[in-house]
Amino acid sequence: MLDAGLLPGKTVLEIGSGTGTNAIEFARRGYRVTAVDLVDLAVQRAREKARRAGVEIDFRIGDATRMRLGGPYDVVFDRGVYHGIRGRNLPAFLRMLERVTRRGTRWLCLAGNAKEPMEDGPPVVSEEEFRAELGPLFKFIEVREFRFTLDRDDFRPLAWSILMERR
Numbered sequence: 001m002l003d004a005g006l007l008p009g010k011t012v013l014e015i016g017s018g019t020g021t022n023a024i025e026f027a028r029r030g031y032r033v034t035a036v037d038l039v040d041l042a043v044q045r046a047r048e049k050a051r052r053a054g055v056e057i058d059f060r061i062g063d064a065t066r067m068r069l070g071g072p073y074d075v076v077f078d079r080g081v082y083h084g085i086r087g088r089n090l091p092a093f094l095r096m097l098e099r100v101t102r103r104g105t106r107w108l109c110l111a112g113n114a115k116e117p118m119e120d121g122p123p124v125v126s127e128e129e130f131r132a133e134l135g136p137l138f139k140f141i142e143v144r145e146f147r148f149t150l151d152r153d154d155f156r157p158l159a160w161s162i163l164m165e166r167r
C-alpha cells in the first residue's frame with residue numbers, strides 16, 4: 001500500500017498500535033505519526049522500539065474511543081481494532097473516526113475474514129457487514145484478501161485489507 005502511494009499525506013493515526021511495528025514503519029517513511037493503544041506495557045515497548053529505530057512518534061495510552069486524539073489526520077491505520085470493537089461499541093468507534101478524519105482521509109483497516117473463522121483466530125467480519133457498517137462514512141477504494149502473518153507458520157488467518165476514503 002505504502003509503496004504504491006495509496007496512503008497519501010503527511011500525518012498518520014494508528015489506532016491500537018500494540019508494540020509499535022506499524023507506527024515505526026510509517027515514521028521511517030517520513031509520516032508524522034500519532035499512535036494509541038489501551039495497554040500501557042505495549043506502549044512502553046513501542047516507545048523503546050521507536051527509540052532504537054531512531055524515529056519520533058507521539059504515543060498515547062488509553063481507549064481511543066474516549067480520548068482527544070487531535071487531527072484530522074491524512075491517514076488512519078488499524079490492524080485488528082475495528083474487527084474486535086464492532087461487537088462491543090461500534091457507535092463510539094465510528095464517532096471517534098468521524099472526529100479524527102476529514103473528507104479525503106484514507107483509512108486502511110486490516111480485519112479478520114468471516115469466510116474462514118478459526119477457533120483461536122481473530123474476530124471476523126463479512127464483506128456485507130463491513131460495507132454496511134463503514135459505508136455511510138467511508139467509500140471503498142480497494143478491498144483485498146490476504147493472510148495475517150503471525151509468528152507461527154501454521155497460523156495465518158484469512159483477513160481483509162480494506163482501503164477507504166472519508167466521504
Ligand SMILES: C[S@@+](CC[C@H](N)C(=O)[O-])C[C@H]1O[C@@H](n2cnc3c(N)ncnc32)[C@H](O)[C@@H]1O
Nearest residue numbers: 016017018036037038039062063064065079080
Ligand atoms: C491485534 S492488536 C494489533 C497491534 C499492532 N497494531 C500490530 O499490528 O501489531 C490490536 C491492538 O489494539 C489495541 N486496542 C484495542 N482496542 C483499543 C481501543 N479502544 N483503544 C486503543 N487501543 C485499542 C489492543 O490493546 C491491541 O494492542
